[in-house]
Amino acid sequence: MSTYLCHIPTQQERPTRAALEVLTHVRTLARRDGARLAACVLHPEADRFVEALKPYGVDQVYLVKHPVLDRHLNAPVLTALAAVFRAAQPTLMALPSTESVKDVLGALAARVGAAALPDVSAFDIGASVTATRPVMAARVLADTEATTQPVLVSVRAGTYTAQPAESPTEPEVVEVPLDFDTATLRATLREVITGTTGQVDLSEADIIVAAGRGVRDEAGKQLVEELARELGAAIGASRAAIEAGLFPASLQIGQTGKVVSPTLYIAVGISGAIQHVAGMAGSKVIVAINKDPDAPIFNIATYGIVGDLYQILPLLIEEIRRIKAES
Ligand SMILES: Cc1cc2nc3c(=O)[nH]c(=O)nc-3n(C[C@H](O)[C@H](O)[C@H](O)COP(=O)(O)OP(=O)(O)OC[C@H]3O[C@@H](n4cnc5c(N)ncnc54)[C@H](O)[C@@H]3O)c2cc1C
Numbered sequence: 001m002s003t004y005l006c007h008i009p010t011q012q013e014r015p016t017r018a019a020l021e022v023l024t025h026v027r028t029l030a031r032r033d034g035a036r037l038a039a040c041v042l043h044p045e046a047d048r049f050v051e052a053l054k055p056y057g058v059d060q061v062y063l064v065k066h067p068v069l070d071r072h073l074n075a076p077v078l079t080a081l082a083a084v085f086r087a088a089q090p091t092l093m094a095l096p097s098t099e100s101v102k103d104v105l106g107a108l109a110a111r112v113g114a115a116a117l118p119d120v121s122a123f124d125i126g127a128s129v130t131a132t133r134p135v136m137a138a139r140v141l142a143d144t145e146a147t148t149q150p151v152l153v154s155v156r157a158g159t160y161t162a163q164p165a166e167s168p169t170e171p172e173v174v175e176v177p178l179d180f181d182t183a184t185l186r187a188t189l190r191e192v193i194t195g196t197t198g199q200v201d202l203s204e205a206d207i208i209v210a211a212g213r214g215v216r217d218e219a220g221k222q223l224v225e226e227l228a229r230e231l232g233a234a235i236g237a238s239r240a241a242i243e244a245g246l247f248p249a250s251l252q253i254g255q256t257g258k259v260v261s262p263t264l265y266i267a268v269g270i271s272g273a274i275q276h277v278a279g280m281a282g283s284k285v286i287v288a289i290n291k292d293p294d295a296p297i298f299n300i301a302t303y304g305i306v307g308d309l310y311q312i313l314p315l316l317i318e319e320i321r322r323i324k325a326e327s
Pocket of ligand 1: 238272295
């Protein structure tokens with residue numbers, strides 16, 4: 001029986017949304033192909049996450065527990081993933097395409113002798129593994145194929161929807177020892193500085209309110225923050241809004257920023273330049289607010305509101321508050 005393995009990064013005591021999305025898709029493929037569905041968690045207390053994986057129908061969970069896995073460092077994560085790979089012997093290993101995964105994917109492929117299909121927006125397994133990969137700032141979709149096995153595939157967030165299985169499973173738990181000497185570390189993580197704007201993590205957010213150059217001052221910024229607060233949304237920004245000094249660079253969405261695919265993306269005063277769209281085109285519903293009816297963002301928007309954001313946002317916030325109060 002072949003094994004399909006998913007890497008499950010964790011955040012704030014639970015598997016990330018992106019990981020559960022990939023796991024859900026791999027479960028569909030595993031059930032169709034009669035393959036074993038395995039997941040792996042790297043964490044000093046990895047057992048804590050087994051419970052959260054049961055509803056997703058996993059047959060096996062590989063755990064790597066080591067204090068060095070407390071925070072992402074390339075060398076131990078690479079060693080741990082390679083150890084799990086050797087233990088599980090999967091034909092396919094799927095990983096969410098996070099910054100950390102991008103750092104190690106190529107090295108992991110080389111270490112375990114696998115092909116790699118990085119940063120894809122869809123994939124399937126037939127006689128070979130085939131995938132669709134957005135390239136050239138998502139202007140072109142490339143069909144790619146791995147002609148050898150095993151295959152590593154990293155998947156963009158928002159491609160699939162995370163859904164529990166029809167019935168939960170009681171997975172076999174396999175502990176994989178990590179033989180890693182921390183004295184060999186060439187890099188250490190000294191401090192993690194968390195952005196202060198917005199309470200919700202951009203890459204995990206289900207709703208994003210993104211500000212562009214149309215948000216031109218502190219009053220506009222406060223409206224964006226208020227709307228985000230009412231919706232429980234994360235805040236993002238275009239490069240122009242960041243260059244204007246209103247938002248920190250960590251919030252940039254686009255070709256040279258974060259790639260996001262939330263359920264709802266509200267673009268406020270953003271023109272829709274190709275470099276911005278590259279980072280958000282995968283959003284399920286896009287609402288654009290722009291005073292220029294010819295702004296390119298309206299070409300990809302699900303709903304468009306033509307008007308001045310300084311008038312529209314207060315109305316929107318008021319209406320959301322009213323609906324929340326009624327329900
Ligand atoms: C190599 C490269 C990489 C890049 N990477 C990125 C990237 O990762 N992310 C990114 O975002 N950009 C990136 N850019 C920049 C990109 O080309 C655009 O310049 C940028 O996205 C424009 O941001 P914007 O839409 O906020 O600003 P603008 O293009 O200036 O648009 C502002 C919009 O706000 C509207 N507006 C103004 N006032 C109001 C109002 N009161 N109410 C409603 N609407 C209003 C205007 O009609 C306009 O459409 C990159 C560029 C290059 C060359």
